[in-house]
Amino acid sequence: MxxxxxxxxxxxGERELEPLLEQMGWKSWLGVAELGIVMSxxxxxxxxxxxxxxxxxxxxxxxxxxxxxxNIEMIEQALVIARDPDTRDLALEGRLRMERGLxxxxxxxxxxxxxxxxxxxxxxxxxxKASRDHDLSLLxxxxxxxxxxxxxxxxxxxxxxxxxxxxxxxxxAISRIQAARIMIGFGHxxxxxxxAFNSHTHAIIARQTELAVEAGAIFVEVSADFIDxxxxxxxxxxxxxxxRSIGEDAPxxxxxxxxxxxxxxxxxxxxxxxxxxxxxxxxQTLMILAKKLGKTALFDNLLLxxxxxxxxMLAALCGSVSSGEIAKAWTERxxxxxxxxxx
Numbered sequence: 002m003x004x005x006x007x008x009x010x011x012x013x014g015e016r017e018l019e020p021l022l023e024q025m026g027w028k029s030w031l032g033v034a035e036l037g038i039v040m041s042x043x044x045x046x047x048x049x050x051x052x053x054x055x056x057x058x059x060x061x062x063x064x065x066x067x068x069x070x071x072n073i074e075m076i077e078q079a080l081v082i083a084r085d086p087d088t089r090d091l092a093l094e095g096r097l098r099m100e101r102g103l104x105x106x107x108x109x110x111x112x113x114x115x116x117x118x119x120x121x122x123x124x125x126x127x128x129x130k131a132s133r134d135h136d137l138s139l140l141x142x143x144x145x146x147x148x149x150x151x152x153x154x155x156x157x158x159x160x161x162x163x164x165x166x167x168x169x170x171x172x173x174a175i176s177r178i179q180a181a182r183i184m185i186g187f188g189h190x191x192x193x194x195x196x197a198f199n200s201h202t203h204a205i206i207a208r209q210t211e212l213a214v215e216a217g218a219i220f221v222e223v224s225a226d227f228i229d230x231x232x233x234x235x236x237x238x239x240x241x242x243x244x245r246s247i248g249e250d251a252p253x254x255x256x257x258x259x260x261x262x263x264x265x266x267x268x269x270x271x272x273x274x275x276x277x278x279x280x281x282x283x284x285q286t287l288m289i290l291a292k293k294l295g296k297t298a299l300f301d302n303l304l305l306x307x308x309x310x311x312x313x314m315l316a317a318l319c320g321s322v323s324s325g326e327i328a329k330a331w332t333e334r335x336x337x338x339x340x341x342x343x344x
Contacts, residue, residue, distance in 0.1 A: 003208075004033050011037075011044040031056045032133055035063050055083045055090040062100060073108075076101045095124035096134045099141060106145060118142045122158075131167035140175055152183050164199065171212075174204035178216045185223065191254040194223045195239050201264060210271050214283060217268040221261055221290050229255035236260075265290060269299045276309040288318045297322045307334040 007021045022030065030048045037045035038060075045060070052060065058079035065071040076097055083094040102117030122142050125135035139162055146155035162168050162176040177200035184193035197220035204213035232238075232255035242252065269287055276284065284303070291297045297304070304323055307330045310316045316338060320331030 004036050005040065007033050008037055008040050008042050008044050011047065012042055016047075029056065031059060034060055038064060038067060053090065054088045055079070055093045058082050059093055059096060062097075066100075071100075071104060073101065073104055076104065092125060092129040092132070092134060095121045095128065095138065098124065099134070099138045102145070103141060106148070111149060114145060118145050131169075133169070136162070136168055136172035140172065143176070143179060147179070147183070152186065156180060156183055164203070170203040170207035171209055174200045174207055174209060174212050174216065176200075177203065178212065178219065181216070181219055181223075185219075189251055190223055190227070191242075191251045194220055194227075194235075194254055194256065195242060197223060198235055198239060198264075205267075211283075214268045214272050214287075217264045218283075218286050218290060221265045221268070221294075222286075224254065224256040224261050225290065225293055227254040227256050228258050228261055230258060231255075232257040232260075234260060262294070262296065265294065265296060266299060274302075276303055276306065276315075277311050279311050281310075281312040281315050285312070285315050285318060288315065288322070292318070292322050307331050310334060311338060313338040 004025065004027075007018055007025075010021060011018060018033075022028075022033070027033075030051045034045045034048040034052065034056075037043070037048070049057065049060070062071060062075060062079060065075060080094065080097050080101075082088050083090050083097055098117045099121035102114045102121060105111075105117060106114035118138070118141060122135070122138040125132065125138050129135050139158055143155045143158040146152070146158065159176045159180045162173060164173055177196040181193045181196035181200060184190075184196060197216050200216035201213050201220055204210075204216055235256055238252065265287070269291065272283055272287060288297070288300060288303075291299055300319075300322075303310075304319055304327065307316065307319070307327075310319065313335055316331055316335045320328055320335065323331055
């Protein structure tokens with residue numbers, strides 16, 4: 002169960018919320034109160050009396066970050082409370098050091114950011130391993146290394162987010178899609194496809210559809226030139242893969258057509274069926290992949306409705322895979338969009 006269920010229950014009049022928190026396996030209301038801020042729910046004020054002094058300070062920092070007013074001084078004040086013997090909270094101290102690391106990075110204090118993010122992850126690993134905050138600390142630490150061009154360090158951090166260590170499926174999905182992008186940059190295509198495939202799978206489990214579509218598209222793009230009718234199911238290849246010794250070659254990328262077409266079909270079926278929007282890179286990407294693989298029939302509904310498209314590039318792609326009168330209609334649609342754009 003996701004915490005948004007609790008917020009929705011409160012907004013619908015429910016006030017006996019403890020059983021819902023127990024179902025989630027959470028012991029603190031802080032995460033729900035934070036989500037209430039994002040969802041503009043009065044549940045945040047309802048839950049304030051249930052929070053500890055340190056949790057209230059963290060909640061105030063979340064409000065400050067959302068409003069764009071967070072600063073080092075505010076975090077230092079919160080750290081004083083988290084470290085005080087009467088109000089001490091080891092996990093929240095880790096969370097606050099992570100927040101300070103993020104602000105230091107925004108201020109271009111790279112050394113200070115590195116120290117804070119590393120300290121926070123180590124603390125959270127020791128007192129709240131695989132918790133929401135520990136997962137965030139790992140993702141933020143990896144993102145920090147990517148931002149300062151330390152891609153191998155980022156991969157090392159992602160490797161610590163094991164698929165079998167209790168981390169949230171959403172965390173695994175985000176981690177693996179980032180790892181896939183790094184592997185593409187290194188030219189390690191099997192590892193890129195493996196990570197994208199895992200991201201797609203865990204995003205589906207987490208009901209993060211947009212992330213699942215994005216990861217699935219990366220898997221299809223990487224694998225499109227390596228289709229092999231004799232290949233093992235890719236899930237089996239992933240299950241057999243493991244850490245390699247130094248100098249050991251990566252497995253050769255071979256993907257059975259059922260895997261690649263199955264993922265592409267899922268992505269198209271689960272992408273937005275509303276075709277409007279002046280920029281639709283999601284549909285552009287999927288259309289390009291469908292064209293390359295000869296599967297544009299998966300877009301039949303879109304291809305028959307030029308008037309629903311507002312993205313000129315998408316309209317042009319649709320025209321490139323159409324023929325006859327419908328191709329002419331797409332050409333006219335591109336002209337109409339461009340005319341509206343420059344009027």
